[in-house]
Amino acid sequence: MSDEAxxxxxxxxxxxxxxxxxxxxxxxxxxxxxxxxxxxxxDDLGIxxxxxxxxxxxxxxxxxxxxxxxxxxxxLRLVGSKFDQRVNLKILEPDGSEFRTTQTESTIAKKxxxxxxxxxxxxxxxxxxxxxxxEAAGAFENVI
Numbered sequence: 001m002s003d004e005a006x007x008x009x010x011x012x013x014x015x016x017x018x019x020x021x022x023x024x025x026x027x028x029x030x031x032x033x034x035x036x037x038x039x040x041x042x043d044d045l046g047i048x049x050x051x052x053x054x055x056x057x058x059x060x061x062x063x064x065x066x067x068x069x070x071x072x073x074x075x076l077r078l079v080g081s082k083f084d085q086r087v088n089l090k091i092l093e094p095d096g097s098e099f100r101t102t103q104t105e106s107t108i109a110k111k112x113x114x115x116x117x118x119x120x121x122x123x124x125x126x127x128x129x130x131x132x133x134x135e136a137a138g139a140f141e142n143v144i
Contacts, residue, residue: 036052051092
């Protein structure tokens with residue numbers, strides 16, 4: 001590709017090698033390639049690509065323990081480094097989905113109308129350790 005083509009592609013924030021690569025890769029993975037939507041923005045921090053897929057394909061994009069998403073981010077960074085660009089990927093949740101990558105115990109409890117567990121910080125038993133220290137010091141004084 002010529003330098004003019006690279007410059008033209010980098011001046012238009014909606015196009016780029018990174019977006020083309022990600023689009024082809026994601027469409028090959030998912031069951032509903034027609035629902036893949038990519039939005040590419042360029043700012044001072046680099047390039048941000050927002051990915052939205054069909055609700056049923058979220059588990060394929062995220063992968064087990066986030067491994068697929070991590071691999072996609074790594075590959076995007078490699079593609080970006082080829083053109084001296086920093087590329088980041090943000091995977092957007094489908095509207096109205098119940099899919100969550102991380103949930104706190106209180107969020108789950110609220111949805112299920114369960115009481116939320118709370119932990120109370122108990123004071124440390126400084127009295128016992130101080131008392132033991134005094135006994136040891138008293139025993140030492142009796143020896144001298």
